[in-house]
Amino acid sequence: MTFTAPQWYPRAAVITLLACTALLYLWNLSVNGWANGFYAAAAQAGAQNPTAFLFGSSDAANSITVDKAPGALWVMSASVWLFGLNSWSLLVPQALEGVAAVGVLYAAVSRVAGVSAGLLAGAVLALTPVAALMFRYNNPDALLVLLLVVAAYCVQRALAAAGGTWWLPLAGVAVGFAFLAKMMQAFVVLPVFALVYLYAAEAPRRTRVRLLLGAALAMLFCAGWYLLLVELWPKSSRPYIGGSQGNSILELALGYNGLGRLTGDETGGLGNTNFDVGAGRLFGPDMGGQVSWLLPAAVVAIAAGLWITRRAPRTDTVRGALLLWGGWLVVTGVVFSFANGILHSYYTVALAPAIAGGLAIGTSLLWRRRDDIRATGTLGGMVAVTAVWSYLLLERNSSWLPWLRVGVLVAGLAVAGALLAAGRLTAVVLRMVAVTAISVSLTGPAAYTLATIATSHDGAIPSAGPSRNLPPGPPPGLLPGGPGALLFTPKPGPTLTSLLRVDAGRYTWTAAAVGSNNAAGYQLAAGAPVMAVGGYNGTDPSPTLAQFRHYVEQRRIHYFVGGAMMWPGTTTTPSGSDQANRIAAWVATNFPVQTIDGVAVYDLTQSLIAGT
Structure with missing residues (x-):
């Protein structure tokens, strides 16, 4: 017996996904107050003065800018100008950007792997703790992630010849504007996007090269116009470029917010404040609870998917999508693991879409082969690894819901065993096992996400989860310093x-x-x-x-x-x-x-x- 979903199911399912994500990100939003006051003040200034808006000044009198390009501030300042300065006007734009990112990721994954895979990808992104943190915060990471997901979607569309000639340049436009949100971090995924397109696109080789050059020009235009404007603008009539030592936005982009983040050589910075550089950083005490809950399972799923599609044509869209999301995950993960400059744990939100997309596509391929013990064994192994890793992450906050980690571990191992016995289960029971497996795997990050929403966050280095592990802000009455x-x-x-x-x-x-x-x-x-x-x-x-x-x-x-x-x-x-x-x-x-x-x-x- 096979189950055929009614025609209204996809639309109803994605509406439900987006509505739940919106509720998750908007609920209790004002608990964060100004959130990052540094950006809140700049948004206030931009709403008061057009020059401050254009340059991202810290104050309406234009003494100095923030130490980033002002793309994310443009959105916040416009909201403050329309609705007045308050917590909601500052933070709602980021929440809506999060909902949009979930929707675009669903669209990308569902095109190559089906509605169920798209829903899984969207749910994983929405329930990643660091995503819930940053899509409810006024740092530029929310806009950065949304635009990178849009760019990945455009690259996927460009892989098919039927996608026309505009999708790849549109990807360049998205990456260019992502640069205006957080500068050089937007370019980390560029090698992946370019190589996947050159390898897997259906277009002839000459056309691929031409479109790739067009996309590069579109990206350089969308990112470079602002750099050129600032560099040519008389310094006496604009604010000082914060984060630079020479009042230069090129220095800011290439140094403090560029190579300096990799090498640690950031003049004007604080040096390397991280002491966990290496392969285990993403699983360590700072970053592990933020993003790594499903990271091992995603790596297995991507590898399994690539093995399954190893004999597919070069232009196979499913394998192309796996290379895209998997490459994003690997390259960004390596950069974050070994960067010697300033790198905060919340930066890992840039990994969340790649984990979600790669995991969902690989899992879908394995599920379609559930009659093969190798596929169900791999799925069972993914659930078991996730349950064990969730137990270890939850144990780091041993006083917080101590029963949860035991329940996740026991349930996860039980479901993993059931998947190993998939050949002896009826279709209905097997689907129930699959739903339980997804639920158990998402329990840990979902719990951390709910704890994040219930907790107020402020300051420059927010952290997701039930405990922030940060020094408290200076109490009233203490001198600054x-x-x-x-x-x-x-x-x-x-x-x-x-x-x-x-x-x-x-x-x-x-x-x-x-x-x-x-x-x-x-x-x-x-x-x-x-x-x-x-x-x-x-x-x-x-x-x-x-x-x-x-x-x-x-x-x-x-x-x-x-x-x-x-x-x-x-x-x-x-x-x-x-x-x-x-x-x-x-x-x-x-x-x-x-x-x-x-x-x-x-x-x-x-x-x-x-x-x-």
Whole structure:
């Protein structure tokens, strides 16, 4: 007996998938508040000033930009301009980008492997903990992932001759705009996209080369127009390019956000803050619980799928899709494992679509051969490995739902055994076993995802799951400085907030503070521009001491809040410019200080201290 799905099933199924994903990502969304205050303040600035919008300035007076291209900020700033500044207007765009990414992944996988595989891929992506984290957060990773999934879909369409000549250039357009979201990380998958197309596309070789060159030109245009605009724009009439030492967006793209992330040689950065470089990084304590739940199973599924399709024609679309998603997984995984520069655990959201797509297609191929003991044995092995790995990941938070890891392990091993005995099961029972296998395999990541949604997240380095494993933000009353000032935005008390708001319109900047996160907290509270001295890390030479003194003489800055950015065990920043600390020292020497709501505040409109 065979089961034939009714005609309405695919549409109803994908609508249900997207509705559930939307509910998952939008539920309790405001619990994250401003989320990453660094980007929240920039979105606020972009909604207030068109120049700040264009360049991604940290403040509406355009002192310095964020240390990324502003593509993701354009979406957020537009939302803030339309709906006002609040948690929802900042975070809903990312949630909708997540829903769209799930939908596009479903479309890509279902074209080559069927509706069930597409639904599985979409569910795996939606329930990956780091995906639930970042699609509910205002970092640029959400837009990056959506655009890369769109690009992969376009490459899949381009593999078939019937797909026409526009799909590959459209993939280039998507990657180009992904560059405007997070710069060079968007290009990590380019070798995979290009090689898979050259190998597996149905078009003649000359046509493949021509279309690939066209796609490269489309990508360079969509990414390069902004670089050219910024480089040609007079520096005196635009903000300083944050994250660079020479006020250059090319330096930012190729250095701090480019090769420096691989080599660790990032002038102005913090050096390599990771101590787990190597093959096991994706499974380690920082990244394992974020994304690796189904990673072993995905590797097995992709390998099995490639073996099954080994004798298929070069242009086989299923094998082409496996090469595409599998190549994305391998190349990105290797880069993340061995990068020596700054690499945060939430970056692994870029692996989630590849894991989901490769796993779903490979599993579909194996299931279609369920009469073969080798196929059901492989499926059983995948479930067993997933159950064991889920147990180990859950054990890392042993005090959180301790019964869950035991239940997943026992149920997973039982289902794996049932799959090994598939030849003796009826069709109905076997389908029930398959549904149970999927459910058990998704239990661990789903539990982490629900815990992520139930927990508030803020700061620069959010982490999915029931525990964040991060140092807490600085409590109210502590002076800015130390690692807390780098990672979290301060929440100024009512007296300081009122002070910053009074007469704010008379000044270009109501205040200045060292470090973008410090400045962002005061700016979000006051609703007026606050200068981020030294940019994100406090290491950018913007402004110089001479420029800052000139601003003070012109009475363009009202207050200076806090002091220098101090790192543990040192009195200077690790690399880059020391202008920010020199400015803080000059202010402390030359202006009287008062403590307001536990924070040191200097009134820069007061006369210099006598004798200085």
